[in-house]
Amino acid sequence: MALVGDTAAALEALAAPMRRRLAGAGWSRRVSHPFVEVYAPSDRLAVTAGLDGHGVLIGEMYDNTGRTVSASERGTLACRPMDAASARRLVAEHWGRYVIVRRTGGDAAILRDPSGAIEAVCWRRSGVTLVASSAPPVLDPLLPDDMALNWEAVARLIGRGGEYRHDLALDGLTPIAAGELRTLGAGGSHGVQVWRPADVYRRGRGRPPELRSAVQTAVRSLAGDRTWVAEVSGGLDSAIVAASLEMSQRDRVAAWVNHYVEQPEGDERAYARAVVARQGDVLTEVRREGLTLSAERLARTADAFRPATNDIDTDYNDDIAARIREGGAWGSLTGQGGDAVFFQMPSPLIAFDELQERGVRARPAAVHRIARWTRRSLWPSAWIRALQEHRRSRADWDHPWLDDLRGVPPAKALQISILAFCQTFQGQAARSLHGVCVNPLLSQPVMEAGLSWSTVDLTWGGRDRAAARNAFRDVLPPSIYARRSKGELGAFYGEAVASHLPFLRDYLLGGALAQAGLLNDLEADLSREALLWRGGFSRLLTLALTEAWVRRWTARLEARSR
Structure with missing residues (x-):
């Protein structure tokens, strides 16, 4: 959480009563300047103050060669003027997982990196602009007094369950889009989208960058010299991420993890084993036996600014979180986003x-x-x-x-629309509570490479992700390169959710969403036959996560009004 005061006195008046409360919750003050303060509950997020005390760079940044920007360079970058022109130059010259906050002309200018790896939501209170990536209850005294649930926005979430929506269902807060420069102050709020996928496509036509080079740069830079849990699904995208690691980085992988189910269509271990066996590594195979669904489990990730739709598979995320802790890992590496960037969709x-x-x-x-x-x-x-x-x-x-x-x-x-949906994968889940979840294929260099290629060339010959397959052919197992199918877990999830129908019926039909009249058509979906024959498990799980989020925020907002 970053705080930027209109004046030094305004910042001190707001922050001083909160410091002991934040410290008691495990938060430390990472930057302390007269006009800017930054607090964080973990040291896993780099925070560098600008040399002039009026800006801060939060997160990780690299130049276009993949070199990690040094601490002194970070301090200099946090001192740059932050108007649209300078923001565009910075985005063109650097990439990473970052948010830059800078006091300029009395206002706060906030730049969120194009990957959207770190959430950024801003608001005003008592002459101070606040920017945060999440909203645990310790921050309640700092939230806007007029903050409220927006039930029309909640209804839109329900109507398009599981899809990513940029707008929040909480009034009083302003979300910052990936690649947006937002200026906020006493005079109001104004946003400029300094990075758009369509602009990348228009610039890159006819001269697309090399896919393999872009992926290797992103994967190797983001992995660095840290320890990771690597998720290996058995599909092409996670295989490409694994193949892009340098040998020294592979040696630091605490576990190569594959989750499988009994149904043959959901058992991809043979493909995943081939990925890790190329360098003599061993696959950690986790057999799935249903889902854990309870009000307590759903509430664990309900304190974010959005419903935790990235936590839809509770047992998967809990298992990865446990392996991060047990292996002393920094976080997890995934192949999520590859379907969109490399174009998996068979579309006319x-x-x-x-x-x-x-x-x-x-x-x-x-x-x-x-x-x-x-x-x-x-x-x-x-x-x-x-x-x-x-x-x-x-x-x-x-x-x-x-x-x-x-x-x-x-x-x-x-x-581009599917890439926007992929912002869901950057959201909060149980596996990201104890270590970062890094999706290299959704990094700026990889997205820009995929956007610059024509969809015809990405799928040349009528083959999904054909360009990516060919770019990595020599380092992929032949079985992965030739594979045309994808794992199918619909039957597993349908059965798993069906076993929890009594809980879901009580939780949803007796909950806040039903009371607001938003679930009038749900009864027909709450049957075993509907789940096994028509599907719909994803909708029910998304509704449960949204219900948990609405209950949590209703209770928090009511507690603040007492």
Whole structure:
């Protein structure tokens, strides 16, 4: 949490009564200057004050070669003027997992890195601008007096369960988007999106960076010389992350972890073993036997600014968290985001990208391969329907990344929308409470590489993630390179959630969401037959996490009003 005072006196008046409370909760004051203070509950987040005492860089930063920015350079960067032009230059020259907060002209300017790895939410109180990545109860006295649940926003969360929404369902708080510069002060609030995926695509057309180099730079820089728990699903994306580590970094992996289930479609151990065996490592295999669902477990991650939809698999996240603690690891490394960055989706929209990007030079072979991949007739009406459905779906897009898609063809726009959804993976979960969860494939260099490539080239030959497969072919097990299927856990989750239907029925139908009239159509989904035949387990789990979040914030807000 960073605090920037309009005046030194305002900052002291607000912070002084909180210092003992924060210290009692395990928070330490990491920066203390007359106009800027920073507090954190852990030393796992680097915090560097600007040399002039008016700025702070929170998190990790690298230059475009992947070199870690030194402490003295960090202090200098935190002193830079923070207007839109300087923010764009900084984002073009550096990347990482960071938030920069700078006092400028009496206001606070906040820059969140394009990956969105660290949440950033801001508000005003008593002449002070506050910026925080989460909101544990120790911060309650610092939250806005007029803060309230926004039930219309909660209803939108329910209507699109599990999808990422940028806007918060808490009035009085302003979320900062990944790649946004937000200026906040006594005169109001103003945001500028200094990094957009569409801009990256428009700049990179015709000269995309090399995928392998971008991935290796990101993975090796983020892994550094720390100890990690590496998640190995058996799929292509986690295999690429594992293959990108240097040998010395592989030696520091505390555990290579794969979770599997009894059903053959959910058992990917053979693929995962091949990934780790290439360098003589051993796979830690964890057999799954259901889910742990209880009000107490759901409440563990309900103190964030958003419902903890990244905590949807409670047992998986609890297991990774335990291995981080037991192995003395810094955190976990995942392959999440690769489906979006490398383009896994078999979509007929790719053919429209070919036509829009190449015009009269469009290649009939490309369209034919896409038709075979998507099992779609070459008759034009089928393709036109797909494009019409895509255009209708765009009415529900609401992330700042999606505000300006001029000149972006439909499949590339779809990719950008899915990358926006991937912000969910940067959110809070049990596995991130005791160590950072790092998703290298959602880092700025990798996203920019994937965005610069045409979707036609990313999937050339009618193959999902074809460009990424070919870029890493020599370091991937042949079974992973040739694999065309993905693990399927629907039956496992359906059975696991079905076993908890009595709890879910009481928890949801007797809870805050139902009382607000938001679950009137839920009864039909709360049956074993519906889960096993129609699916819907994801919706029920997301609703349970949202219910826990609403209950938690209702209780906290009521306690503040007493």
